[in-house]
Amino acid sequence: MKDNNKTKGQLIQELIKTRGKIANLEVNKSFEKINSMKKEEVINKKISEVFKFKDIPDLEKYAQVALQGKKKVFETHIPRYGKYFKVASYSPRKGYFVTIFEDITRQKKPKKRSRSLTKSSVYC
Numbered sequence: 001m002k003d004n005n006k007t008k009g010q011l012i013q014e015l016i017k018t019r020g021k022i023a024n025l026e027v028n029k030s031f032e033k034i035n036s037m038k039k040e041e042v043i044n045k046k047i048s049e050v051f052k053f054k055d056i057p058d059l060e061k062y063a064q065v066a067l068q069g070k071k072k073v074f075e076t077h078i079p080r081y082g083k084y085f086k087v088a089s090y091s092p093r094k095g096y097f098v099t100i101f102e103d104i105t106r107q108k109k110p111k112k113r114s115r116s117l118t119k120s121s122v123y124c
Contacts, residue, residue: 009034011099012092013047015066022047022056025096034103052080058087065089066097075104084108 009031014023024042032039042050056062057076064070071090078085085101092098 008100008102010101011042012096013062013066013099014096015063016046022059022062024050034101051078062089062097062099065091066095069094077108 007030010028011024011031012026014025015021016023023044023046025044027039027042031037031042037050047053048056057078058074061072061074065072069091071088073086073088075084075086077083083103083105084107086104088100089097
């Protein structure tokens with residue numbers, strides 16, 4: 001896996017159709033940095049094991065990518081970690097998908113504060 005982008009995490013994953021699970025096949029250095037994890041902690045493990053998810057966020061979107069070859073770009077929030085991510089996903093071949101993600105938490109949090117400031121200033 002090329003690591004051309006130093007700010008975006010990247011995973012190559014396999015959808016395990018029979019169990020609705022996702023297995024991690026490869027990650028880049030940015031993934032390790034963003035998630036404070038070593039490659040060895042992630043490779044050949046299910047995403048639910050690595051991140052302790054009971055239910056995998058956005059599983060339906062990843063299934064569409066892996067099984068139907070649809071490309072997806074979306075934003076997601078992972079409450080357990082208090083982070084927001086912009087995600088792009090595509091399928092290099094059926095049953096597999098690549099996820100490229102960027103932590104956009106900093107961009108999202110100021111928006112929340114500015115909205116609450118706007119609401120409070122109305123009542124002043």
